[in-house]
Amino acid sequence: MSILTRQVHTDNRQSVVQQFNLPDASLHLWPQWLEPQRALALQLQLEHELQWAQDSIMMFGRSVKIPRQQVWMGEPHCQYRYSGVTFLPQPWHPIVQQLAIDVSDFLQRPFNCVLLNLYANGQQHMGWHADNEPELGHDPFIASISVGAARRFEFKHRSAPWQLAMELMSGSLLTMSAGCQQHWLHRLPKQSKINQGRLNLTFRYIEAKP
Numbered sequence: 001m002s003i004l005t006r007q008v009h010t011d012n013r014q015s016v017v018q019q020f021n022l023p024d025a026s027l028h029l030w031p032q033w034l035e036p037q038r039a040l041a042l043q044l045q046l047e048h049e050l051q052w053a054q055d056s057i058m059m060f061g062r063s064v065k066i067p068r069q070q071v072w073m074g075e076p077h078c079q080y081r082y083s084g085v086t087f088l089p090q091p092w093h094p095i096v097q098q099l100a101i102d103v104s105d106f107l108q109r110p111f112n113c114v115l116l117n118l119y120a121n122g123q124q125h126m127g128w129h130a131d132n133e134p135e136l137g138h139d140p141f142i143a144s145i146s147v148g149a150a151r152r153f154e155f156k157h158r159s160a161p162w163q164l165a166m167e168l169m170s171g172s173l174l175t176m177s178a179g180c181q182q183h184w185l186h187r188l189p190k191q192s193k194i195n196q197g198r199l200n201l202t203f204r205y206i207e208a209k210p
């Protein structure tokens, strides 16, 4: 499959965007959305100040530790159930809340919760999945910010032999929408040679129940 990408260059790093024209999905990547100093400060501060946990999930009827650490954070109503486990949100850390506001302003989209993942090195990873839990609504719009080591991020279509890989650099913003979670899977594969850590934040929106 040939993927057309369109690149726009101006002085402002936030307006440099790559658009991936995939069947059944929309992906946009701003490779340098955060200033390098802000990306580094964010990584260091969040690594130290959040209550990271190597949670367990259910796989094939067994409880298995995830190969990374995570924090679920956001508005109090944003309970999140995946892989057989319900997560209650930690209250906003002010830096993460400010980032949620900045991303919302930039994309003109609401976000009220975020899954943070901390990968100590390239051995830590996330397997094939889609973020299609019912709480996220019919066609989730997800904004993913990465800081730290650059890592490969891969997509594969659920029913056609199409694949796509990209590099998520420190300070990048990736959006996944328009069918991406229904029709595609994504993963962060192992890259054993990478020794540095990486932190990723996927901002999401969960509607409050009346």
Ligand SMILES: O=C(O)CCC(=O)C(=O)O
Residues within 6 Å of the ligand: 115, 117, 126, 131, 144, 146, 153, 168, 186, 187, 188, 200, 202
């Ligand atoms: O670390 C990443 O870039 C993957 C994050 C992701 O897919 C998720 O949090 O659902």
Ligand SMILES: [Fe+2]
Residues within 6 Å of the ligand: 129, 130, 131, 186, 202
């Ligand atoms: Fe995901």
